Amino acid sequence: MPELPEVETVRRGLQPAMEGAVLRRLEQRRPDLRFALPENFAERLEGRRIVSLRRRAKYLLVHFDDESVLISHLGMSGSYHVADAGTPGQFHHDRSKDEKHDHVVFELDGPDGRARVIYNDPRRFGFMLLTSEEALDDHPLIRDLGVEPTGNALSAQYLAGRFAGKKAPLKAALLDQKIIAGLGNIYVCEALWRAHLSPRRAARTLVTGAGAPVARLEDLTRAIRAVIDAAIAAGGSSLRDHRQADGTLGYFQHSFSTYDREGEPCARSGCGGYIRRIVQSGRSTFFCPACQR
Template sequence: MPELPEVETVRRGLAPSFEDARILRVEQRRPDLRFPFPERFADRLTGRRVTGLGRRSKYLMADLDDGSVLVMHLGMSGSFRVEAGQSEAGQSEAGEAEAPGEFHHPRSKDQRHDHVVFHLEGAARPGAVRIVYNDPRRFGFMTLVERAGLASHPLFEKLGIEPTGNQLDADLLARLFNGRKTPLKAALLDQRLIAGLGNIYVCEALHRAGLSPKRAAGTIVTKAGKGTVAAERLARSIREVIAEAIAAGGSSLRDHRQADGTLGYFQHSFLVYDREGASCPREGCGGTVLREVQGGRSSFFCARCQK
């Protein structure tokens, strides 16, 4: 499943085509993905203008000019392609190029799994474009929600804070984790506390901070309820890992989109994730990256330098 940096990378790649564009028509090629589409889904989108494209946790959110929001989730295998389309007059634009390069998690281009096609015409990109949603496993979904009721919607009402801004600091972690005996990794993955953190980047942040994924979450809080030095390291590491992943993914994805219009995952090189048996990359450590299952997910860490 894509993590927050991948979703943010997709948002940035889609924004030039989606924002300020008018939806000429929508091809809905099946009645459902993970869930059924809303009633009259294609009709309700046709003719609407996209006023902005945002993200909350791992959800993409396209604000529309009628006050509704198109909410999109990529699920396990969902991805988007941006292609040249047809103008409103029916004239075809230039074709797309071949796809160069290799990616850690390549996304499907099999047209049998193209389930939704948005035909757009906007000011930011000359001519018409098609944004194609492809999802072989169909775990993604799309729905329409009124902006005024978004915060209380079941998808969003229990989501925690975003991990991308300065709001995430040692004292905030202290308030979230105070008295919690659950393992630190499990607490970080709890979407009710911090929204959007996933397994990969939690492993990476914990290694940077020198903290064991098995350590009780409440141990980074002082008796007075304040954040410890360990909490400061963890907050900084989370912000840095997410920011660096977004920057790396954004750069790669822009190059890839200019070449063939594909928007999907980008995975950069990780220090510990999926590196079981490798030497710990921390200078002077001399330990080995271990793999241990916690809550059904693999934790990658170094027992020597992560305490």
């Protein structure tokens, strides 16, 4: 499933075509994805101008000038790509997926001319929902989300407050979307490796009795920021179905230090250990037992 860096990469790729554009026509080619598409979907959005394109955790948020907000999730295999509006089948880049899975098409009149933004989803695990600006913060998908790992709200002091007394292992605590929004399995493994921390260590061990962060929690906070920033700069990790909005692949998977490297030597200079895979809460965890404690 695409994680935060992949979704942020998609947002940045779509922004030039979508932000400021008027949605001239919305073509809905099936009634549902994971859930039913919004009732009167086209009628509610056609003729509206897109004010901004944002991201919250792993959700794309399309804000319209009537204060409607489209919440979009890519699911397992969803992707957006931009096509030339004037010539059907003509893409700015080679298309990445079979057109029989193109389920929603946005025809746009933008500052730089017309364009089509096409949502393709072979497995149909993605979804699109409509809400309003007023209701967005209280939407069931949004209201309980934690801080963004890319913003100033993520700090060692914040994590200390959430980790204090927590017996859960670090891996589980970091995957808790109520603590950090959008942080997924790949980047948790990579951040823990950078911070020299075992995924099995109890979260509470990084907090003093007085509730202050220990130095290793400061290291972890910096590692989370660094991993996410590097992944966004690399265009995400193109595992299985993920591609960018222009159809190209992300490249962060070539920089993995632990993820999916079971049995390989640890990449840390002088370590001498080997990457091990364990299962935590039904998900694979990759780490080096020699240098992550």
